[in-house]
Amino acid sequence: MLKKTLLPWLAVVVAMMALDAIWLGVVATPLYLRGIGHLMADRPNFVAAALFYLLYAIGVTVFVVRPRAPGDRRGAALYGALFGLAAFVAYDLTNLATLRGWPVGLSVVDIAWGCVNTGVAATASKVVADRLR
Numbered sequence: 001m002l003k004k005t006l007l008p009w010l011a012v013v014v015a016m017m018a019l020d021a022i023w024l025g026v027v028a029t030p031l032y033l034r035g036i037g038h039l040m041a042d043r044p045n046f047v048a049a050a051l052f053y054l055l056y057a058i059g060v061t062v063f064v065v066r067p068r069a070p071g072d073r074r075g076a077a078l079y080g081a082l083f084g085l086a087a088f089v090a091y092d093l094t095n096l097a098t099l100r101g102w103p104v105g106l107s108v109v110d111i112a113w114g115c116v117n118t119g120v121a122a123t124a125s126k127v128v129a130d131r132l133r
Contacts, residue, residue, distance in 0.1 A: 012057035080122025088114025
């Protein structure tokens with residue numbers, strides 16, 4: 001039972017971190033620097049980042065992956081994207097509401113990325129969960 005829970009959770013963590021390494025480390029760096037470069041730390045807070053991935057993966061595993069029927073990868077992708085939408089809308093709209101000069105365009109891109117990343121990670125997790133059945 002522990003393996004059937006931990007390995008799908010770990011799949012979310014690994015998939016999200018790998019995708020974000022590409023997204024944040026290469027693809028979107030200029031966008032974030034242009035939009036919020038003045039707010040960015042010289043070095044990321046890796047403890048906070050690790051806590052985000054570890055805890056967010058619990059939500060994706062519990063609320064998205066585990067409720068899906070065996071083989072329902074399409075559902076995992078869709079509900080993963082919706083979970084990402086809810087989480088990233090909360091983050092980005094809070095920033096828009098409370099931070100002076102937070103760019104709307106950055107929020108739109110960030111929310112879209114949250115949907116894609118979470119949907120892909122949930123699907124990867126569902127593949128792992130199905131193989132463990």
